[in-house]
Amino acid sequence: xxxxxxxxxxxxxxxxxxxxxxxxxxxxxxxxxxxxxxxxxxxxxxxxxxxxxxxxxxxxxxxxxxxxxxxxxxxxxxxxxxxxxxxxxxxxxxxxxxxxxxxxxxxxxxxxxxxxxxxxxxxxxxxxxxxxxxxxxxxxxxxxxxxxxxxxxxxxxxxxxxxxxxxxxxxxxxxxxxxxxxxxxxxxxxxxxxxxxxxxxxxxxxxxxxxxxxxxxxxxxxxxxxxxxxxxxxxxxxxxxxxxxxxxxxxxxxxxxxxxxxxxxxxxxxxxxxxxxxxxxxxxxxxxxxxxxxxxxxxxxxxxxxxxxxxxxxxxxxxxxxxxxxxxxxxxxxxxxxxxxxxxxxxxxxxxxxxxxxxxxxxxxxxxxxxxxxxxxxxxxxx
Amino acid sequence: xxxxxxxxxxxxxxxxxxxxxxxxxxxxxxxxxxxxxxxxxxxxxxxxxxxxxxxxxxxxxxxxxxxxxxxxxxxxxxxxxxxxxxxxxxxxxxxxxxxxxxxxxxxxxxxxxxxxxxxxxxxxxxxxxxxxxxxxxxxxxxxxxxxxxxxxxxxxxxxxxxxxxxxxxxxxxxxxxxxxxxxxxxxxxxxxxxxxxxxxxxxxxxxxxxxxxxxxxxxxxxxxxxxxxxxxxxxxxxxxxxxxxxxxxxxxxxxxxxxxxxxxxxxxxxxxxxxxxxxxxxxxxxxxxxxxxxxxxxxxxxxxxxxxxxxxxxxxxxxxxxxxxxxxxxxxxxxxxxxxxxxxxxxxxxxxxxxxxxxxxxxxxxxxxxxxxxxxxxxxxxxxxxxxxxxxxxxxxxxxxxxxxxxxxxxxxxxxxxxxxxxxxxxxxxxxxxxxxxxxxxxxxxxxxxxxxxxxxxxxxxxxxxx
Numbered sequence: 001x002x003x004x005x006x007x008x009x010x011x012x013x014x015x016x017x018x019x020x021x022x023x024x025x026x027x028x029x030x031x032x033x034x035x036x037x038x039x040x041x042x043x044x045x046x047x048x049x050x051x052x053x054x055x056x057x058x059x060x061x062x063x064x065x066x067x068x069x070x071x072x073x074x075x076x077x078x079x080x081x082x083x084x085x086x087x088x089x090x091x092x093x094x095x096x097x098x099x100x101x102x103x104x105x106x107x108x109x110x111x112x113x114x115x116x117x118x119x120x121x122x123x124x125x126x127x128x129x130x131x132x133x134x135x136x137x138x139x140x141x142x143x144x145x146x147x148x149x150x151x152x153x154x155x156x157x158x159x160x161x162x163x164x165x166x167x168x169x170x171x172x173x174x175x176x177x178x179x180x181x182x183x184x185x186x187x188x189x190x191x192x193x194x195x196x197x198x199x200x201x202x203x204x205x206x207x208x209x210x211x212x213x214x215x216x217x218x219x220x221x222x223x224x225x226x227x228x229x230x231x232x233x234x235x236x237x238x239x240x241x242x243x244x245x246x247x248x249x250x251x252x253x254x255x256x257x258x259x260x261x262x263x264x265x266x267x268x269x270x271x272x273x274x275x276x277x278x279x280x281x282x283x284x285x286x287x288x289x290x291x292x293x294x295x296x297x298x299x300x301x302x303x304x305x306x307x308x309x310x311x312x313x314x315x316x317x318x319x320x321x322x323x324x325x326x327x328x329x330x331x332x333x334x335x336x337x338x339x340x341x342x343x344x345x346x347x348x349x350x351x352x353x354x355x356x357x358x359x360x361x362x363x364x365x366x367x368x369x370x371x372x373x374x375x376x377x378x379x380x381x382x383x
Numbered sequence: 384x385x386x387x388x389x390x391x392x393x394x395x396x397x398x399x400x401x402x403x404x405x406x407x408x409x410x411x412x413x414x415x416x417x418x419x420x421x422x423x424x425x426x427x428x429x430x431x432x433x434x435x436x437x438x439x440x441x442x443x444x445x446x447x448x449x450x451x452x453x454x455x456x457x458x459x460x461x462x463x464x465x466x467x468x469x470x471x472x473x474x475x476x477x478x479x480x481x482x483x484x485x486x487x488x489x490x491x492x493x494x495x496x497x498x499x500x501x502x503x504x505x506x507x508x509x510x511x512x513x514x515x516x517x518x519x520x521x522x523x524x525x526x527x528x529x530x531x532x533x534x535x536x537x538x539x540x541x542x543x544x545x546x547x548x549x550x551x552x553x554x555x556x557x558x559x560x561x562x563x564x565x566x567x568x569x570x571x572x573x574x575x576x577x578x579x580x581x582x583x584x585x586x587x588x589x590x591x592x593x594x595x596x597x598x599x600x601x602x603x604x605x606x607x608x609x610x611x612x613x614x615x616x617x618x619x620x621x622x623x624x625x626x627x628x629x630x631x632x633x634x635x636x637x638x639x640x641x642x643x644x645x646x647x648x649x650x651x652x653x654x655x656x657x658x659x660x661x662x663x664x665x666x667x668x669x670x671x672x673x674x675x676x677x678x679x680x681x682x683x684x685x686x687x688x689x690x691x692x693x694x695x696x697x698x699x700x701x702x703x704x705x706x707x708x709x710x711x712x713x714x715x716x717x718x719x720x721x722x723x724x725x726x727x728x729x730x731x732x733x734x735x736x737x738x739x740x741x742x743x744x745x746x747x748x749x750x751x752x753x754x755x756x757x758x759x760x761x762x763x764x765x766x767x768x769x770x771x772x773x774x775x776x777x778x779x780x781x782x783x784x785x786x787x788x789x790x791x792x793x794x795x796x797x798x799x800x801x802x803x804x805x806x807x808x809x810x811x812x813x814x815x816x817x818x819x820x821x822x823x824x825x826x827x828x829x830x831x832x833x834x835x836x837x838x839x840x841x842x843x844x845x846x847x848x849x850x
Contacts, residue, residue: 014790039796040789046799152799156789166790230807230835267802272838285671285831287475294841305839306496311809312831 007031007165009197009361010186012172012209014038015045016151016347017339018201019158020354025199028362032164033193035186037171040159041152044203044346047315049226049263049271050151051239052348055091055143058107059114061372062324066345067115068368069352070145076351077149080161084154085266091146091239092121092130094137094300101138104243108141117144132235132303146239148263151347167193172202175213175336183213183335197361199337204318206326206340210375215332218378219341221316223282225275225289227297230308231268239263240300241274252321254278256289260296262304269310272297274344281316317344320378327353327373329360337361338375386412386464388720389487389503391471391668394422395450395706396698396713397509402453403717405462409724412464412501413454414471414487420454421447422511423531424706426538443706468492469499472836474506474668476691483693486845488836496837500845505693505720506672508681509713510665512699515757517552517660518771518779518816519764520622526629530560530659543569545655549632551575551620552659554755558603560657565610572653573613575634577641577758580616589750592743593707621648621764623656632656641759660757662703663815667833669696676827685738686719686729687712695720704748711741762819771820772813774806782820794828797821804828807835 014036057063077086095101119142176184185194207219241261261273320341393415457463469489487501636647674689675682681696698709722729767780785791785800804810818825
């Protein structure tokens, strides 16, 4: 089957970021086609926990994007209603030892200066905030702005709300260009789609898509496992994690890192992350990785010892070498825009990313400085 | 504990393999969830029930006695260790260790809180099968049981599910269930089979591969007549009725395409409905080990080897075919393991009879598969209000909405958008139902934990004392 389609913009990738790009582009008056080789939320979006976090971000461009996105998420949640399971639950970061608490306090002070709301929680008050936490922790910081959504539902409802044409089960094989290098559209396994603009929201596979347009974008997969428990009455109120999580996120090591991240969900199960390892697209189950997750979680919340893990799933975070996403127009290929490489923060950063991309597509001025996210920033290192 | 061979499952396949391997000098540990060996097929009444003639409920009682005596002999001689009440949640190929280093992780039943680990050089997966469950309006009412469940109640507890039972669905299991219930004194109001008997006739050649089975089937027929059981072929249960408890079912006739013929519905009062739609292989342990699984069956070669070195599979896990086939496959697997563990090739001549029996029984099983296809268009009877996933209480309407409005086109996305299959059973029960209602083909679901495991157990790497 082959057909010809024409539209204003083709968004490649029907994950959370692609859904947000489609939504805001459509709202800017553009005719949008959203293409994915699989279904909605079939990649990293469907394998994540749905974190909308400021707590794990150091002051800088990513934190500014996160704050901008959080505002948009609150609007979207109002619009989409309870279906997306948006919860403004807040995050709690705990430190086991006094040295860790000092470092955490300094980190939080920096965030506060950048506009994040932080509340220090002394050791003797931790159990007022999280009654089932392990005894003997040194203290923590409460981040009331941290939120959660159910990512697959959020992406699906955003796509529906966008009114964009969803072309799922269709693989983009090439970004089409004129002889002078300007974007013409995309070739798919089921025909050509003509458009003057293409948005690369292919997540972990964004590097492959960029390559079909003749440009380099070094997106690498960083595997993560999530453990899911049996459904429980609400015992974990916030998203709770240990202070060393931030160091793991920022690490460049390929080896397995795990730091406990524990949170309850609206549906009842407790989700336990977060492991990080660079093993390519290896989908095999790793008992050592989930053992480490279970060990970390039971250290934070001893009651979890007797709670059963029902399942575990894995996903591949789209990771760029400097841990910042690629957002913006690609000067190497006029008409090509990138919105990928958000690592583990894509759900949270999606609305901001989509909003900024829509601004660019409709010729407006983006609300944030996009210089740190320039997609061509890795050119020099390659030479 | 360390062993040469860990056999997972003590049904016909696992027992046959354990005996064949032990007889050839292999140290075997038989790991099984049941309190007694035998699996579902040779399920025994609990000793306390004082059954006088348990054999009355079993055909092939002599085969079972032979297996049981062989097992006892090998246990007494120290060649087989039988670990009952061990519920395996994961078989791990220990990377970084020598090849042929497996860890079988189990929970001790029935509480399943305490761990046990068996380290083995080779593993045989004889994990059996489970019943395919397809929903219809009213199927969640108390009084509706699976056909296999009814049989297990009979065999294991010597109890019957009700006073007046309808047996329905499709497949060869319905016959022994109906006759077993009738013999136990229950009134079997009807046996409702959706398959067309002409399909059975068309498979005559494949079925002739096992003349003994035809005699067995004829025996069931005679017993059904004796108990005056009404047999309705090309019929289906379209709805189960009752408020709080089953009071009756509506059955209707099917046309050549498997669609319900309008106006043919009639009500049959009953207090119990045993419904079955065939069996599916248990493949989770194989999938987590990375074994190739084709069309829902663990792929094996002539020696019952999977494509993962050191892992064999036999019985229903490699394709549903009944106890006879499982015995033949298990025996061949045991011979292969004994040879391969010493670096030899299995003696082909010695396994000739089992191989011939396996070939004939596989032809027979394929013929049955064709004769008893799951009914086409069954999903059309499932109303939007019908619950399809019991654990998460997801109704058919929500599944259809996810497909129609939210862009789900495969079982995984349906699950993500509706929670169908996210609950306690992890889609084992509702997987085929959800895929059918969604109108998409079933895909392999990865379930790294074959059963739920306490985080405290998962968190602790087993110490050397335990392994």
